Amino acid sequence: MNDVGKQEHKEKKAAVILAAGSGRRMNTPVAKQFLDLMGIPVFLHSVRLFDKIADKIVLVTSPDAVEYCRNLLEKEELCAEVIVIAGKSERFLSSMEGVRAASDCDLIMIHDAARACVDMEVIERSIASARIHGSGVAAVPLKDTVKVADQNGMVLSTPDRSTLRIIQTPQTFKHDIICAAYDHLNHIIETKGIKAAGSITDDAMVVETFTNQKVYLSEGSYENIKLTTPEDMTAAHGILSARTREM
């Protein structure tokens, strides 16, 4: 109870874990989120970690993998409420499904299952930023020089690197912000068709484009790589093995 005698509202946190992609660039017979990484499927690394902090986990996977994931997660001793739902053809559509399923929560953390090396510090910083600013999008400064080039490989310009960030997940938002953003996007798709959505590569972009809310970055980690091409599996194995040795 607080000092005016009202029941304190306990913050409810959801983790939406996106695992419905086809992993085209990994070029393996099994989609990358189901590949073995240190003895367990890639997506399970994120599920186990977010289970330490989330009240609810929404795993979004491909329609033909829903049963497989449900069976696998039933055998895990997870503390959070866990639901497994089917994703869609684009990341932002899978995310929209996940956000809907998590809409009973106050904070919604959206995370790529392909970022299996995320750590708790990154997650906590993303949550802390969302509590203060409404959003916390994990990001790191660029280490390399970036150039804008034309199709012939001729350099057009060199952007000021200090203004650029590499964007990761988790991307955490207060409920009202992310739900309003996806509701607006859904309305546009329903009225104008999917092409009107344009090219959306992350959830922050949905908030930037379809609300007047500012998006805030939180400190990510250079170890929080996205498993995209085959050499990323070797790197992830190295990162996770080093952590196991440190323990």
Ligand SMILES: Nc1ccn([C@@H]2O[C@H](COP(=O)(O)OP(=O)(O)OP(=O)(O)O)[C@@H](O)[C@H]2O)c(=O)n1
């Ligand atoms: N329709 C989609 C596409 C992607 N994702 C998820 O979003 C994350 C980031 O996407 P990306 O790394 O691009 O995965 P894929 O789309 O699977 O990879 P590719 O573009 O190489 O096919 C992944 O965890 C992926 O499973 C999803 O849930 N639904």
Ligand SMILES: C[C@](O)(CO)[C@H](O)COP(=O)(O)O
């Ligand atoms: C959301 C994301 O992981 C941020 O880095 C990324 O934009 C999604 O991956 P994609 O390769 O653009 O689908």
